[in-house]
Amino acid sequence: MDFSDTREEAEYRAHVRAWLDANAERRKPGQTFQVQYGQDGLVPLAKDWQAKKFAGGFAGITLPREYGGQGGNQMQQVIYNQEEANYVTPRGVYEIGLGMCIPTMLAYATEEQKQRYAPAAQKGEEIWCQLFSEPVAGSDVAGSKTRAVRDGDDWIINGQKIWTSGAHFSDYGIIVLRTDPSVPKHKGMSFFFLDMKSPGVEVRRIKQISGTSNFNEVFFTDVRVPDSQRLGKVGEGWRVALTTLMNERLAVGQTPPPDFNEIFALARSLDLETGPAIRDASVREKLADWYVEMKGLELTQYRTITALSRGETPGPESSITKIISANKRQDIANFAMDLLEQGGVRLTDDQPMAGMFQEAMLSSPSSRIAGGTDEILRNIIAERVLGLPQDIRVDKDVPFDQLPTGR
Amino acid sequence: MNFDFSDDQRMLRDQARRFLDDNAKPRAILEGVEPFDRDLWKKIADLGWMGTALAEEDGGIGLTHIDLCVIAEELGRALAPVPFASSIYMAREAIALAGSPDQKKAHLPGLCDGSTIGCLATAEGNGPLSPKTIHAEVSGGKLTGTKTPVADGDVADLAVVAARSGGDVGLFLVDLAGPGVRREPVETVDPTRSHAALVFDGAPAAPLGSAADGWRHLDAVLDHAAVLLAFEQVGGAQKCLEDAKEYALNRYAFGRPIASFQAIKHKLADVYMKTELARSNAYYGAWALATNAPELPVAAAAARVAGSKAFCFAAEENIQTHGGMGFTWEFDCHLYLRRAKHLALTIGGERKWKDRLVAQLEQRNAA
Numbered sequence: 113m114d115f116s117d118t119r120e121e122a123e124y125r126a127h128v129r130a131w132l133d134a135n136a137e138r139r140k141p142g143q144t145f146q147v148q149y150g151q152d153g154l155v156p157l158a159k160d161w162q163a164k165k166f167a168g169g170f171a172g173i174t175l176p177r178e179y180g181g182q183g184g185n186q187m188q189q190v191i192y193n194q195e196e197a198n199y200v201t202p203r204g205v206y207e208i209g210l211g212m213c214i215p216t217m218l219a220y221a222t223e224e225q226k227q228r229y230a231p232a233a234q235k236g237e238e239i240w241c242q243l244f245s246e247p248v249a250g251s252d253v254a255g256s257k258t259r260a261v262r263d264g265d266d267w268i269i270n271g272q273k274i275w276t277s278g279a280h281f282s283d284y285g286i287i288v289l290r291t292d293p294s295v296p297k298h299k300g301m302s303f304f305f306l307d308m309k310s311p312g313v314e315v316r317r318i319k320q321i322s323g324t325s326n327f328n329e330v331f332f333t334d335v336r337v338p339d340s341q342r343l344g345k346v347g348e349g350w351r352v353a354l355t356t357l358m359n360e361r362l363a364v365g366q367t368p369p370p371d372f373n374e375i376f377a378l379a380r381s382l383d384l385e386t387g388p389a390i391r392d393a394s395v396r397e398k399l400a401d402w403y404v405e406m407k408g409l410e411l412t413q414y415r416t417i418t419a420l421s422r423g424e425t426p427g428p429e430s431s432i433t434k435i436i437s438a439n440k441r442q443d444i445a446n447f448a449m450d451l452l453e454q455g456g457v458r459l460t461d462d463q464p465m466a467g468m469f470q471e472a473m474l475s476s477p478s479s480r481i482a483g484g485t486d487e488i489l490r491n492i493i494a495e496r497v498l499g500l501p502q503d504i505r506v507d508k509d510v511p512f513d514q515l516p517t518g519r
Numbered sequence: 520m521n522f523d524f525s526d527d528q529r530m531l532r533d534q535a536r537r538f539l540d541d542n543a544k545p546r547a548i549l550e551g552v553e554p555f556d557r558d559l560w561k562k563i564a565d566l567g568w569m570g571t572a573l574a575e576e577d578g579g580i581g582l583t584h585i586d587l588c589v590i591a592e593e594l595g596r597a598l599a600p601v602p603f604a605s606s607i608y609m610a611r612e613a614i615a616l617a618g619s620p621d622q623k624k625a626h627l628p629g630l631c632d633g634s635t636i637g638c639l640a641t642a643e644g645n646g647p648l649s650p651k652t653i654h655a656e657v658s659g660g661k662l663t664g665t666k667t668p669v670a671d672g673d674v675a676d677l678a679v680v681a682a683r684s685g686g687d688v689g690l691f692l693v694d695l696a697g698p699g700v701r702r703e704p705v706e707t708v709d710p711t712r713s714h715a716a717l718v719f720d721g722a723p724a725a726p727l728g729s730a731a732d733g734w735r736h737l738d739a740v741l742d743h744a745a746v747l748l749a750f751e752q753v754g755g756a757q758k759c760l761e762d763a764k765e766y767a768l769n770r771y772a773f774g775r776p777i778a779s780f781q782a783i784k785h786k787l788a789d790v791y792m793k794t795e796l797a798r799s800n801a802y803y804g805a806w807a808l809a810t811n812a813p814e815l816p817v818a819a820a821a822a823r824v825a826g827s828k829a830f831c832f833a834a835e836e837n838i839q840t841h842g843g844m845g846f847t848w849e850f851d852c853h854l855y856l857r858r859a860k861h862l863a864l865t866i867g868g869e870r871k872w873k874d875r876l877v878a879q880l881e882q883r884n885a886a
Binding site: 113114115116117118121187190376380390393396397399400401403404405407408409410411412414415417418419422429432435436487490491493494495497498499500501502503504 | 523760768797802
């Protein structure tokens with residue numbers, strides 16, 4: 113057990129830091145990127161930053177060299193993420209593509225396709241999204257209804273996806289589709305990637321409670337996708353989807369602020385009736401809880417990396433991170449607003465952290481849902497980590513087209 | 520960076536677990552008259568555990584504090600009914616940290632071979648441990664006052680006592696078999712760890728380090744103990760989780776194992792999450808302790824808070840999962856609840872350690 117860098121790691125860290133110093137602005141406590149994820153104007157900045165990262169050798173750190181990556185290890189990725197967190201950089205645009213779509217491509221696509229798409233994504237030239245959820249298939253992704261019907265060398269897609277992050281600025285998407293409704297749900301799906309600019313693809317942005325629009329509805333009307341863009345065998349799309357979901361757990365991005373550091377800074381700067389907020393016993397108690405959670409999550413992720421480096425398979429343990437960080441962010445936002453009292457309702461204000469807590473109050477509910485609800489993730493921990501029985505699945509052996517659907 | 524135990528440490532853990540499975544019987548202490556398991560104590564001494572993380576010239580067997588943490592986790596898991604925490608994490612660490620060369624020479628070998636049992640006496644009844652709440656006093660080398668409750672105070676040979684001297688609070692070594700010492704057993708929520716009130720009436724007391732540095736030394740001892748106890752807590756929490764799971768898989772209701780109900784699954788997922796957060800914080804504490812890193816005070820407090828929370832929560836939810844059986848004397852659930860509460864309070868409660876954590880963070884941030 114050694115929480116300090118090895119000599120190689122220290123060298124890598126110094127290399128990263130020097131590069132970041134030369135290319136980005138250091139983040140002050142509480143400072144976040146000027147343009148939040150979901151706001152207009154983010155994409156050009158993110159493209160520019162991704163291109164810089166590629167040139168600097170920090171894009172696709174763990175992806176293979178033959179496909180444009182750095183062939184590095186998870187520890188280097190951790191070091192890079194730790195260091196980048198100290199700088200003001202645009203976040204969120206490439207996480208899904210590089211963390212989930214490209215790894216899935218690399219596992220299933222042809223050599224030619226890998227060469228064609230993987231480097232472009234890492235350079236930031238092409239953005240990818242993931243089309244899984246549907247209005248009736250959120251947590252139950254295998255309940256997807258959007259159909260693909262074979263037509264010569266093509267498939268024709270009809271239906272609707274929803275909650276697709278970044279679909280409005282994505283060039284390509286990976287998609288799971290119903291290709292045989294006459295068999296039980298997991299058996300009749302196939303997996304494809306498609307050009308988001310294909311005729312018949314219509315993206316409608318969804319305005320969320322926070323006022324931002326990072327999610328979309330995507331409608332498919334007679335969209336043609338060539339069979340050569342199928343990933344995995346016909347009818348085995350669910351297996352491919354599981355690959356993507358495994359990668360999702362590894363790709364867990366950093367939760368946007370506020371986290372402990374921001375509420376700590378607020379507590380030090382705000383005066384209550386009896387003096388600085390940080391002297392208040394109830395504030396201190398909360399701060400301690402959040403520090404323990406923040407540090408515990410960070411260290412738990414490191415433990416996962418060590419398990420990976422020992423050749424162990426990444427388990428669904430990192431569901432912990434998602435559940436706790438989303439809930440922590442919501443709690444912090446609510447508590448900060450309570451401390452700010454009447455001023456707490458102002459969305460933009462003269463506080464040093466201009467509206468960050470208010471924005472988080474409104475956006476954190478989505479974090480507890482997107483990428484797996486708290487409830488589903490608790491099931492995953494219970495079933496796959498603790499080995500408790502699976503929920504009763506009444507749809508297991510029933511042909512998909514005979515399942516009750518409600519309204 | 521490497522965030523896991525080494526292969527040797529994993530082997531030590533497996534050996535310790537097997538040994539304690541066979542030998543640790545907390546229920547025998549609960550229902551018997553013995554204050555602790557002397558036979559187990561002797562076997563543990565023979566295994567060399569008490570000398571772990573102390574240099575050979577001091578009577579130890581070498582190895583690191585991380586190895587001691589491995590042992591602590593297993594002792595906690597097994598609810599081992601021995602004064603290991605008092606003697607090793609507290610008394611031995613205090614003497615190793617603050618003792619003079621002569622004091623080390625006089626006491627460490629005995630603590631390491633188990634022939635001497637030590638304890639740490641800080642509490643004086645209800646309320647928090649702070650310089651203000653310590654009234655026991657040393658004057659002219661004699662200690663007067665009452666310390667209660669003192670974990671393992673009735674079976675220890677040697678006490679490290681926090682007492683007033685001049686204007687300061689210092690640490691003092693007192694021979695409990697010597698003159699001016701009276702001990703009265705005290706009943707506590709955890710009868711598998713014996714406790715006593717130590718009444719001092721002019722007992723000879725030797726300063727452990729200078730009195731002016733007493734509180735600083737005590738803080739350091741508490742940091743060490745916090746990390747080691749956090750491992751006992753993680754071990755206990757993990758065992759509660761496993762016991763709850765085992766019971767839930769075998770107890771049927773409504774035609775299904777209760778482990779198949781989401782209400783139970785989600786409860787156990789929550790226990791798992793708290794336990795893993797505690798484990799991660801404990802690992803960091805172990806590393807900080809073993810390397811004497813500047814992060815130690817922060818890491819120790821975080822490990823302490825997370826450990827107390829996890830073990831208490833796991834013990835409570837273990838009882839809840841066991842339903843009506845959970846609150847019977849016959850099932851072991853209550854032994855874990857008792858130990859969880861004892862460990863959560865023995866070097867100060869959650870409120871205190873949270874305050875300590877934030878104070879450390881303020882200090883670090885000011886620097």
